[in-house]
Amino acid sequence: MIIHTVVFRFRPDAPADAADALLAELRTFPGRYPQMRDFSLGPNVSTRDSTFTHAFSVRFDTAADLHAYLQSDSHERFVRERWRPIVEQHHIVSYETGGRAGRPRGPYGMEYARIEVPDMARTIEFLQYHVGLQLEQRTDEYAYLRADIEHHSIELISAPERTAGHTSAVGYSVESDEVLADLRKRVADAGHEILELQDRQRGFCSDGFGVRDPNGLIVELFTGFLEYAEPPLAELRPVDLVHPFIATPKYEESLDFYTNVLGFLSSDEIVGSTTFLRCEDRYHHSLALQNNKEHYVAHLCFAMKSFDHVMRARARALYKGEPIASDLVNHSASTSIAFYMHDPAYGPRFELCDRHRVFTPEEHETHRPRRMPPDPRNIDVWRPAADDWGRF
Ligand SMILES: [Fe+2]
Numbered sequence: 001m002i003i004h005t006v007v008f009r010f011r012p013d014a015p016a017d018a019a020d021a022l023l024a025e026l027r028t029f030p031g032r033y034p035q036m037r038d039f040s041l042g043p044n045v046s047t048r049d050s051t052f053t054h055a056f057s058v059r060f061d062t063a064a065d066l067h068a069y070l071q072s073d074s075h076e077r078f079v080r081e082r083w084r085p086i087v088e089q090h091h092i093v094s095y096e097t098g099g100r101a102g103r104p105r106g107p108y109g110m111e112y113a114r115i116e117v118p119d120m121a122r123t124i125e126f127l128q129y130h131v132g133l134q135l136e137q138r139t140d141e142y143a144y145l146r147a148d149i150e151h152h153s154i155e156l157i158s159a160p161e162r163t164a165g166h167t168s169a170v171g172y173s174v175e176s177d178e179v180l181a182d183l184r185k186r187v188a189d190a191g192h193e194i195l196e197l198q199d200r201q202r203g204f205c206s207d208g209f210g211v212r213d214p215n216g217l218i219v220e221l222f223t224g225f226l227e228y229a230e231p232p233l234a235e236l237r238p239v240d241l242v243h244p245f246i247a248t249p250k251y252e253e254s255l256d257f258y259t260n261v262l263g264f265l266s267s268d269e270i271v272g273s274t275t276f277l278r279c280e281d282r283y284h285h286s287l288a289l290q291n292n293k294e295h296y297v298a299h300l301c302f303a304m305k306s307f308d309h310v311m312r313a314r315a316r317a318l319y320k321g322e323p324i325a326s327d328l329v330n331h332s333a334s335t336s337i338a339f340y341m342h343d344p345a346y347g348p349r350f351e352l353c354d355r356h357r358v359f360t361p362e363e364h365e366t367h368r369p370r371r372m373p374p375d376p377r378n379i380d381v382w383r384p385a386a387d388d389w390g391r392f
Helices: 016-027 063-070 073-083 120-131 177-189 251-261 307-320 361-366
Strands: 002-010 037-043 054-060 087-096 109-117 134-138 142-146 154-158 166-173 207-212 218-223 238-248 265-270 274-278 287-291 296-304 324-330 337-341 349-354 370-372
Touching: 002 063, 016 037, 016 073, 054 063, 063 087, 109 120, 109 238, 120 134, 120 142, 120 154, 120 307, 120 349, 166 296, 177 207, 177 218, 238 251, 238 349, 251 274, 251 287, 296 307, 307 324, 307 337, 307 349
Parallel strands: 109 154, 166 218, 238 287, 265 370, 296 349
Antiparallel strands: 002 054, 002 087, 037 054, 109 166, 134 142, 142 154, 207 218, 238 296, 265 274, 274 287, 324 337, 337 349
16 A cells, blocks of 8 residues: 655745645545545644645555556646646655555454244243343244344244254444445455345344355345444343354355455464454454355354353353353464353354454554464364364
């Protein structure tokens, strides 16, 4: 990314209306040169150096974009006919920032999963007591449960014909209308069908659409997700739904879809096995893809308030004999400590974790994903040896 800055001073005898006209014309530049981003212009307010009266600054994704602007006929004419006659002196600095601010934006973060379950009453009981969610709405057909202020983090659909729970959709919020429009365009340009949001979901957000990932899982993207004024009063509850972990036989195709179309960024990779992808909320991963013979949503991860709360939830699971599918692990990728519960009747495994890494804004733009060999110690740093694959 290039930041291009120009500082300048008008001639003392420049007519005021000509100077104003020049400033007004500069302000039309972002509309005339579509490669320009974040244009700003203003008078010099420095108390240290008043050599120049004004400055403007603009960002280009590439040096080629900057040169295309500078060498355009319209720019040459502007400099010759309007700039030089009234500008006495100027300096120009264009510098490379090394960031990826010109990259396409991804979704902001995960908000919910939609799970079809054979026994809604039992699943609700499990999610309330063992995961700590609060039931907000329930009919014979569906139920909504929330973790924090966001409208819901789990939507249950009654599916008595199923023998096991099945995750049919995941929902991600998007930070602005502009990013949502860009995502919609990228999805359509890549040849994917744009789906209407599910009817009820349309009422819970400002705007959005759905798309099927290469495995058929519906991904819903939206702005303006409804939120409550306060989180649930329950003490033992998650603070956020962080990610789904998706097993897929279409690993490369799925990676391409989530990174190149939806704009997720790779945080780390267990080579050939698993890739951890992050969104704009900067959690280490808001989605994980695993190379697998079958497609299924393997787990959903909730972040708890503290490690103490993870252990309290674990104590409840032990007390009630709820199956712990994978006991305490220390994840190398996200630095989180977690355990997993699993009863297929409720859908995926439920991972309760603490200290899932959140990148700083700078790390988010500059992080290079680690490429780690498939070794249990690269998944759980508490594993003592390279052959300790049991207990996952
Ligand atoms: Fe996870």
